Amino acid sequence: MARxxxxxxxxxxxxxxxxxxxxxxxxxxVGFVAQDGGKAADAKTNTTEDVKPDIRAFAxxxxxxxxxxxxxxWPNDDDATPVLKMQVHGDDGGEVVFDAADCGAPALAWIxxxxxxxxxxxxxxQFQPQIELLDAPGPATLTVVCEGKTSRSRxxxxxxxxxxxxxxxxxxxxxxxxxxxxxxxxxxxxxEGILGVLPMGGATLATQGNSVAIVWSIDEARAQALLHMxxxxxxxxxxxxxxxxxxxxxxxxxxTVWPLQLARTDxxxxxxxxxxxxxxxxxxxTVHPLSGQGLNLGLADVAELASLIxxxxxxxxxxxxxLLRRYERSRKAAAAALGSVTDGLQRLFAQNGSSWQALRNAxxxxxxxxxxxxxxxxxxxxxx
Ligand SMILES: Cc1cc2nc3c(=O)[nH]c(=O)nc-3n(C[C@H](O)[C@H](O)[C@H](O)COP(=O)(O)OP(=O)(O)OC[C@H]3O[C@@H](n4cnc5c(N)ncnc54)[C@H](O)[C@@H]3O)c2cc1C
Numbered sequence: 264m265a266r267x268x269x270x271x272x273x274x275x276x277x278x279x280x281x282x283x284x285x286x287x288x289x290x291x292x293v294g295f296v297a298q299d300g301g302k303a304a305d306a307k308t309n310t311t312e313d314v315k316p317d318i319r320a321f322a323x324x325x326x327x328x329x330x331x332x333x334x335x336x337w338p339n340d341d342d343a344t345p346v347l348k349m350q351v352h353g354d355d356g357g358e359v360v361f362d363a364a365d366c367g368a369p370a371l372a373w374i375x376x377x378x379x380x381x382x383x384x385x386x387x388x389q390f391q392p393q394i395e396l397l398d399a400p401g402p403a404t405l406t407v408v409c410e411g412k413t414s415r416s417r418x419x420x421x422x423x424x425x426x427x428x429x430x431x432x433x434x435x436x437x438x439x440x441x442x443x444x445x446x447x448x449x450x451x452x453x454x455e456g457i458l459g460v461l462p463m464g465g466a467t468l469a470t471q472g473n474s475v476a477i478v479w480s481i482d483e484a485r486a487q488a489l490l491h492m493x494x495x496x497x498x499x500x501x502x503x504x505x506x507x508x509x510x511x512x513x514x515x516x517x518x519t520v521w522p523l524q525l526a527r528t529d530x531x532x533x534x535x536x537x538x539x540x541x542x543x544x545x546x547x548x549t550v551h552p553l554s555g556q557g558l559n560l561g562l563a564d565v566a567e568l569a570s571l572i573x574x575x576x577x578x579x580x581x582x583x584x585x586l587l588r589r590y591e592r593s594r595k596a597a598a599a600a601l602g603s604v605t606d607g608l609q610r611l612f613a614q615n616g617s618s619w620q621a622l623r624n625a626x627x628x629x630x631x632x633x634x635x636x637x638x639x640x641x642x643x644x645x646x647x
Contacts, residue, residue, distance in 0.1 A: 265401070266296035267376075267402040267404060267406070268293060268401055268402070268403035268429065269286070269291040269403065269404050269408060269581050270286055270294070270404065270405050270406070271292055271293075271294040271295075271296065271397070271400055271401055271402075271403035271404070271405075271406045272293060272296070272324045272406075272407050272412075273297050273400055273406065273407070273409065273410055273416050274296075274298075274303070274408065274411060274519070274544070274546065275297025276381075276409060276410075276411055276544065276545075276563055277377075277431055277544075277558060277561070277562070278293070278545070278558070278562065278564065279407075279409030279410075279543075279544070280295075280381075280384035280385065281330065281384065281507075281562060281565050282386060282407060282543065282568065282569060283295050283326055283388060283391070283394050283625045284328070284334040284384070284391065284394075285330075285334060285569035286393075286510065286567070286572065287391045287393035287394050287567060288476055288567070289572065289583065291572070292394055292574065294400070294401040294403055295388070295394050295395065295396055296396060296398070297396075297442065300619035301626075305493040312400040313457070313640060316378065317377045317378055317381075317519075318377075318476075318517065318519055319435045319476065319478070319519075320374045320377060320437070320461055320476035321341075321374070321375050321558050322346065322372040322373070322374055322375075322448070322542045322555035322557060323562075324372050324556075324559050324644065324646035325370075325645050325646050326559070326562070326563060326645075326646030327350045327562045327563075327646065328633055331380070332607075333389060334383050335400070336380070336383045337383075338376065338379045338380055338383060340467060341463065341465040341466075342371060343373045343374070343375050343376075344375075344461075344462050344464055344465055344466060344472075345370035345372075345373050345446060345467070346364070346370055346371045346373065346446060346461070347360065347364075347370060347371070347373045347445075347447065347461060348363065348447040348448070349361040349447065349448045349626070350447060350448075350449045350450070350451070350452045351370055351449075351450045351452065351625055352447065352450065352487030352506075354453035354606040354612075354620055354623075354624065355620045355621065355623075355624040356562070356624055356628075357558040357623065357624030357626070357627030357628055357631075358627060358628070359630055359637070361423055361637070365641075366638060366641050366642060366645065368645060370440050371448070371598045371641065371644070372555065373644060374448070374461045374476065375540060376463075383412070392429055393516050400416070404580055404581050404582050405439040405539050405540070405580075405582040406538060406540045406541075406545070407540070407541050407542075407543055408420070408540060408541070408542045408546045409542075409543050409544045409546055409565075410546050411544065411545045411546055412524065414522070414542075414625075415538075416546075417528070417542060419534045420533070420538070420627050422484055422530050423528065423529060423530070424526055424527070424528050424632075424640075425502060425527055426525075426526040427524060427525045427606075428524045429485070429524060429525065429551060430483065430542075430613075430633050431480045431481060431486075431523050431609075432483055432486040432520050432521060432522060432523065432551055433479065433520065433521040434479045434489055434490060434518050434519070434520055434521075435476070435477065435478050435518070435519050435520075436476070436477050436479075436496070436497075436514060436517070436519070437475070437476050437513070437514075437516040438477065438512045438515055438516075439473050439475075439513045440474070440475055440478075440509035440510060440512050441511040441512075441546070442508065442511030443473055443477055444462040444464075444472040444473075444475055444509070445472060446462050446472060447462065447576075448460065448461050448462060448486075448590075450553075451504060451505065451506075451520045451619045452612045453612065454612060454615045454619075454620075455485070456479060456480050456481035456485070456615060457479075457480045457481075457553045457605070457609070457612065458479045458501075458504050458505070459476075459477065459478045459553070459555070460476075460477050460509070460628075461475060461555075462475060463475055463476050466647065473582050474515065475509065477501070479501075479504075480523060480551070480552065480553060486520060489518070490518050490520055490638060494513075494514045497518065498511075498512040498513060504641065508553060513606060521552075521611050523551055523552065525549065525550060525602055525604075525605075525606050526548065526549045528546075528603055529589070530542075531590065531594060531595055532588070532590055533587070534582075534584075534586035539582035541568060541587055541590060541591075543561060543564040543568060544558075544561030544564060544565070545557065545561060546576040547564065548598040550558060550598075550602050550605045550606075550611050550630075551588055551606065553608060553609075554601065554608075554644070556601055556605070556644070559646060560601060563594070563597065564594050567590060567594055568590050568591055570591055571586050571587045571589055572586065577641075599607065611623050611637075
């Protein structure tokens, strides 16, 4: 009979692949099951509902960058665009501006092309003899579930997942803009939705940065209308929503749509029927994308798990109960805190009515004036 793996990872997303590479570095035997049978060809497919190319671009923080660099998977300068400034606009004059220079950081975040990062991770795994690609889960001392929000294994292990769907969908798309973005990310909050415009084009911009990625979280009916209007009408709607600050906009990708939810598990690790397991990434938590933190959270999960496993006493197993409890304690608190903050912001801006509008915009202005708190929040988001 084949020797069991030290760890079997289920889930071929960015979280699962990063964990596989971190554990292989520790000379552990890793079995890896991606949904498509463990082959690397999933790098260009949407990781959730459909199989369209994933045209999203993720804001990754400094901690995620350092983690991906440590496994030599950080994209090159063309595919990771530093965000030097972030402007957040309310719907009645409220504004908050974050500046990397004020925080003494090289950037507030980097906007990374998702298919490029996925391909880079898939390629790195091919050169790792410690990782065996499997068509189905194999016996292992510890199974780590990284299957995303609709995880089947999570249910198999009998773990509850509390899901609160948002009455919003996110539209993602890429565009060219006439007015250069100047490495500034912009976000507009209103009761109608939350629009984020992220700078793309790489670190060195010969053209001053004329490409952007958007995430527009908006109610279902409006999302359907925006998806089905002509590209020209969509761009015009976007110009209005961005207060014309990018000049003329032109779609350079199709529009894709994503359901949104706040969800969390109460149990991050355990043993079911004699099998030890742990959850990581969206399989353990999902948050609204308004903060651009979901994957940062998942990468912090796998960094913590890999570090606890690497630093364990030599006589402890990789499924040691104490180790898994420590993992649960440290990650549960971080995920719950971020989930509550993003949910609170989403709810605050979903309220219609002038008193809510006045309250939230006054809050933004107060926050903008309170330098120490603003710096602290920026550093938390940066993972610094
Ligand atoms: C519109 C939008 C914008 C976002 N922007 C940002 C951002 O800017 N920054 C950020 O940090 N986060 C962002 N996020 C969040 C981010 O997308 C997720 O947190 C991240 O993709 C989760 O990665 P994951 O690997 O945990 O799960 P997933 O990406 O869902 O990957 C799970 C993988 O497991 C596979 N799988 C499923 N079931 C099985 C099975 N039974 N066996 C084996 N494999 C299986 C799936 O096919 C998939 O490949 C955004 C999300 C949305 C919706």
